[in-house]
Amino acid sequence: MIQYIKILKMKVPFINLKRQYLLMKREINEAIEGVLKKGWFILGENVERFEQEFANYCGAEYGIGMGSGTEALAFTLLACGVKEGDEVITVSTTASATVLAISFARATPVFVDVDPGAYTMDSTRIEEKITNRTKVILPVHLYGQPADMDPVLDIANAHKLLVIEDASQSHGAEYKGKKVGSIGDIGCFSFYPTKNLGAYGDGGIVVTDNEKIAEKVRMLRNYGEKEKYKAQLKGYNSRLDELQAAILIVKLKKLDKWNEKRREIAELYSSLIKNPAIMTPNEAPYAKHVYHLYVVRSKTRSKLKNYLKSQGIETIIHYPLPVHLQDAYQGLGYKVGSLPVSERIANEVLSLPLYPELSDKEIDYIIKCINSYEKD
Secondary structure, three states, X not given: OOOOOOOOOOOEOOOOHHHHHHHOHHHHHXXXXXXXXXXXXXXXXXXXXXXXXXXHHHOOOEEEEEOOHHHHHHHHHHHOOOOOOOEEEEEOOOOHHHHHHHHHOOOEEEEEOEOOOXXXXXXXXXXXXXXXXXXXXXXXXXXXXXXXXXXXXXXXXXXXXXXXXXXXXXXXXXXXXEEOOOOXXXXXXXXXXXOOOOOOOOOEEEEEOOHHHHHHHHHHOEOOEEEOOEEOOOOOEOOOEHHHHXXXXXXXXXXXHHHHHHHHHHHHHHHHOOOOOOEOOOOOOOEEOOOOOEEEEOOOHHHHHHHHHHOOEOOEOOOOOOHHHOHHHHHHOOOOOOXXXXXXXXXXXXXXXXXXXXXXXXXXXXXXXHHHOOOO
């Protein structure tokens, strides 16, 4: 247990990727050097190995490395036959990349509100949004917290819809003991550098047990080719490269340890933050939360953020404006009040620094500052 001590003001960055690299510098450098020495940089043995290892980790049969998490979602939708005029049910409390992927497939995003405690898809709101154009339900495992998948799957089965999991923020999270990404028909992940499992650049992956979808995604990512220089589909170019795959192979071995450290820090925050003006996050009873983000809520969010900044603590808002209210999606007909829970959350959430390399002093300092915050 961390004991409060009197300390001077200090600077705490929201994220510090350099710390992680320095702790595993030798392994990372060796992996990069191995790729450079071999001289094979696109779709080689490192990509194949990582695809299989990550699929195995998730409990899925197939893995297809992609250029980004956004493209993983977009090409999965295309591989599932989603086209212009089709509808995809998802949430507005997410990064805009989730919805961008739907737009890329020329489909129409249909938003449902989120659960006020878990911040993930409210399954009781899904059926009222289903039409004869609905093709996919796309829940988001947000902040490291899995969505409640059983009711989503029940609804999807009843209406013969596919379920695609956006697991970009939840590497290693579990729903009722099962890894996210392998619960629906397809799971999509991002390896953006700040993720629980992050590359040193963009990257993503699709995992599934469906061989036909896996094969189609694999062709779409590489010009539509199954055989070199013979395109069977009008494909694209979205490939996880060898350097990133080699780095991710090294880092995957440490993911569970890092996630446990995140959970330990989150437990400290939740047990030691005692300020009544601050609401700490919940771990759903069905979930193993991996705390990609530790998101508190405050009705005086702006004042809290400015106060923490004055104390040297960097925070970020994930996310300040729900997607349905963003300019790019005004043509969908949503307005203020359409998704009241999502809108209320957006006005109150604030993400605190949380990563495995935070020091005890930094954790203690953050807690001390939060508890000393006065809203009035």
